[in-house]
Amino acid sequence: xxxxxxxxxxxxxxxxxxxxxxxxxxxxxxxxSSLLSAIAFAPATVVKAAENQWPEKVADAFEKVxxxxxxxxxxxxxxxxxxxxxxxxxxxxxxxxxxxxxxxRGQCGACxxxxxxxxxxxxxxxxxxxxxKKITTIEGLANGDQLHPMQEAFIKHDGFQCGYCTxxxxxxxxxxxxxxxxxxxxxxxxxxxxxxxRCGAYSRIVKAIQEVKTNQS
Amino acid sequence: MNPFQYxxxxxxxxxxxxxxKEPHAHFLAGGTNLIDLIKMGVVTPERLVDIxxxxxxxxxxxxxxxRLGALxxxxxxxxxxxxxxxxxxxxxxxxAGASPQLRNMATVxxxxxxxxxxxxxxxxxxxxxxxxxxxxxxxxxxxxxxxAIFGASPACIAVNPSDxxxxxxxxxxxxxxxxxxxxxxxxxxxxxxLPGDHPEKDNTLERGELIMAVDLPAPAxxxxxxxxxxxDRTSYAFALVSVAAALKMDGNMITxxxxxxxxxxxxxxxxxxxxxxxxxxxxxxxxxxxxxxxAMQGAKAYRYNQFKLTMAPNAxxxxxxxxxx
Ligand SMILES: Cc1cc2nc3c(=O)[nH]c(=O)nc-3n(C[C@H](O)[C@H](O)[C@H](O)COP(=O)(O)OP(=O)(O)OC[C@H]3O[C@@H](n4cnc5c(N)ncnc54)[C@H](O)[C@@H]3O)c2cc1C
Ligand code: FES
Ligand code: FES
Numbered sequence: 001x002x003x004x005x006x007x008x009x010x011x012x013x014x015x016x017x018x019x020x021x022x023x024x025x026x027x028x029x030x031x032x033s034s035l036l037s038a039i040a041f042a043p044a045t046v047v048k049a050a051e052n053q054w055p056e057k058v059a060d061a062f063e064k065v066x067x068x069x070x071x072x073x074x075x076x077x078x079x080x081x082x083x084x085x086x087x088x089x090x091x092x093x094x095x096x097x098x099x100x101x102x103x104x105r106g107q108c109g110a111c112x113x114x115x116x117x118x119x120x121x122x123x124x125x126x127x128x129x130x131x132x133k134k135i136t137t138i139e140g141l142a143n144g145d146q147l148h149p150m151q152e153a154f155i156k157h158d159g160f161q162c163g164y165c166t167x168x169x170x171x172x173x174x175x176x177x178x179x180x181x182x183x184x185x186x187x188x189x190x191x192x193x194x195x196x197x198r199c200g201a202y203s204r205i206v207k208a209i210q211e212v213k214t215n216q217s
Numbered sequence: 218m219n220p221f222q223y224x225x226x227x228x229x230x231x232x233x234x235x236x237x238k239e240p241h242a243h244f245l246a247g248g249t250n251l252i253d254l255i256k257m258g259v260v261t262p263e264r265l266v267d268i269x270x271x272x273x274x275x276x277x278x279x280x281x282x283x284r285l286g287a288l289x290x291x292x293x294x295x296x297x298x299x300x301x302x303x304x305x306x307x308x309x310x311x312x313a314g315a316s317p318q319l320r321n322m323a324t325v326x327x328x329x330x331x332x333x334x335x336x337x338x339x340x341x342x343x344x345x346x347x348x349x350x351x352x353x354x355x356x357x358x359x360x361x362x363x364x365a366i367f368g369a370s371p372a373c374i375a376v377n378p379s380d381x382x383x384x385x386x387x388x389x390x391x392x393x394x395x396x397x398x399x400x401x402x403x404x405x406x407x408x409x410x411l412p413g414d415h416p417e418k419d420n421t422l423e424r425g426e427l428i429m430a431v432d433l434p435a436p437a438x439x440x441x442x443x444x445x446x447x448x449d450r451t452s453y454a455f456a457l458v459s460v461a462a463a464l465k466m467d468g469n470m471i472t473x474x475x476x477x478x479x480x481x482x483x484x485x486x487x488x489x490x491x492x493x494x495x496x497x498x499x500x501x502x503x504x505x506x507x508x509x510x511x512a513m514q515g516a517k518a519y520r521y522n523q524f525k526l527t528m529a530p531n532a533x534x535x536x537x538x539x540x541x542x
Contacts, residue, residue, distance in 0.1 A: 194316025
């Protein structure tokens with residue numbers, strides 16, 4: 001088994017001027033070290049990749065999967081590793097960075113998006129399991145320059161301080177109103193409990209939701 | 218997250234075969250527990266077998282009761298008119314767990330199979346017989362505030378964290394599973410197990426067996442029910458202690474009772490002796506206190522969870538008062 005990097009057929013033999021030896025070395029090092037650490041994980045495919053001397057991109061040996069989904073009304077065909085979460089696909093690959101990563105473990109709600117109209121935590125959903133689904137993120141709420149009533153209400157009632165939890169709060173709040181869980185202050189609090197606000201803007205968030213509810217009825 | 222392979226299954230038999238083929242393959246349902254455990258390095262799968270496309274989402278009336286498909290989400294079950302009508306205890310218990318977003322993802326089968334929230338299980342630097350058999354139990358002499366007061370063993374004092382399971386065991390649900398050897402039914406009370414010498418086994422499911430559905434018997438407790446969950450904050454936290462109580466009343470007499478606890482044992486903890494005691498009695502604080510005392514027989518606490526010995530009987534009393542009101 002060799003860990004020597006092979007030649008990259010896509011790249012010219014010589015590094016372009018200005019990058020030179022240093023970046024070449026760095027790249028080789030990265031290739032080797034990622035291969036070595038991948039072998040430590042030792043799933044069969046990686047070992048096979050190493051034995052067959054495929055040092056270029058070990059990740060490719062994990063068979064990227066095609067996923068077709070719609071985000072905010074636009075269709076996307078993407079290739080993802082099975083381990084990519086919907087959150088990482090949205091933020092890193094599709095540049096919908098309005099959806100935030102707080103805990104990455106289902107404990108804070110910052111990553112809340114709607115999948116087929118239902119609110120979920122995108123950090124615990126694998127992108128591959130969203131084949132054919134319709135995703136709505138915070139970027140998809142406004143109608144052109146006109147903000148969604150929930151966005152307006154959050155601004156009017158100062159429903160945030162630092163703003164980190166806000167896109168998750170608003171996505172959750174929009175779903176909450178649709179679910180009809182706005183009968184009382186207590187019910188709103190209970191059914192918004194999946195969204196933690198470190199700044200403690202809770203009472204203002206409840207006010208914003210109550211206003212949207214009142215204006216609707 | 219470590220990399221893994223992915224298979225999308227379209228039929229139960231295929232999913233079972235895919236899981237059996239590799240030693241580190243797992244079924245994937247809502248992912249809310251499994252993906253978390255993979256991120257933490259507690260589970261290191263070679264392959265995830267996505268069962269979401271299987272036709273197991275239905276909630277349907279049967280000749281005797283109600284069938285909940287293994288892939289029906291926790292929200293779908295909790296909000297279903299037939300569940301609200303005939304099995305309100307189940308709705309209450311499910312809605313006391315996790316958050317709306319998580320309940321929209323979590324499934325019946327996945328909820329049953331969720332692993333313990335013991336910190337020593339989650340922390341791969343710590344000993345844990347459940348995660349790494351033979352390494353010892355970190356909680357036994359460690360921070361064991363969340364841990365068991367019933368049915369524990371020197372090998373493991375972890376608890377089953379589910380709220381849904383507590384209602385399911387109280388309601389005498391039956392689990393339908395399909396595996397390499399065919400199909401079988403498991404009474405809910407026998408689905409989860411006590412740790413004994415094999416805490417790595419949470420339940421009696423064999424490798425490759427897939428939960429297909431859970432059957433509820435004819436609705437018998439549609440009125441006098443309560444689910445009381447005590448936790449560190451008002452919502453979105455696991456139970457320190459929870460109590461599911463269901464009573465059948467004839468005038469001012471209790472004709473049947475169901476009682477179970479969560480957060481106290483390696484499995485949802487049914488309180489048969491207390492149920493028997495309650496039958497034929499008139500509701501009242503004295504009766505309920507006696508029932509709680511009977512329920513607590515055999516309880517044993519550890520260094521940091523002594524408080525559960527007081528909290529649990531008080532919770533039983535309160536849940537019975539609410540249910541009978
Ligand atoms: C922050 C947070 C808070 C939470 N709070 C609570 C709470 O208060 N109360 C509570 O009860 N729960 C709580 N949960 C846990 C949650 O309820 C579970 O994670 C969820 O029910 C698991 O269901 P799932 O479908 O997502 O399972 P998955 O994560 O997909 O799977 C879990 C396990 O079940 C197996 N599995 C799934 N389906 C089947 C099947 N049909 N047959 C055989 N095996 C199967 C999988 O292989 C895996 O091992 C919380 C979770 C989080 C992240
Ligand atoms: S980032 Fe998903 S819940 Fe915190
Ligand atoms: S506004 Fe800062 S976390 Fe909520």
